[in-house]
Amino acid sequence: METKKHPYDPYFNVLTPVLVSKVEEFIVLGYGEVNKHDLWLFLTKKKWKKHKEGIRMYELVSDVLSLNIGEFMNFITVEAFKSPNLLSDLDSEELQELLQPKAE
Structure with missing residues (x-):
């Protein structure tokens, strides 16, 4: 799949410390699967x-920190549903885990 270049792509390396800081904040909040590339995709x-x-x-920098x-999780959820291979990317164990009700 060909990715379209964004005019702000040259800023990615410069903004990496800010992206990493935001990723660390999300990890502290319990969202451990977030990475800087996901954040960049959202942005x-x-x-x-x-x-x-x-x-x-x-x-x-302000956009990243704010x-x-x-809003990030809403975007990721919508993007996951747009993916044509959402369920085919999962193996059977992962699919079963998703279908199981969570014990509280």
């Missing part, structure tokens, strides 16, 4: 869908 496909010419670094887990 480029959702938050920065309409890019701004002449954007300043502090604006990008990201909340709710």
Whole structure:
């Protein structure tokens, strides 16, 4: 699958420390499967869908730091449902685990 380049892609390496900080925050909140590439995907496909010419670094940093887990998880959920191979990517044990009710 060919990925489309986003105008802010050159900033990825510069923003890596901020992305890692946000990932660590989400891990502390109990979302251990989040990584910086997932965050970048959210930012480029959702938050920065309409890019701004002449954007300043502090604006990008602010967008990353102000990201909340709710909007990120909503995006990830929708993206998972869009995936044509959502269930075929899981092995039978993972599928059974998903189908089992959680014990509280």
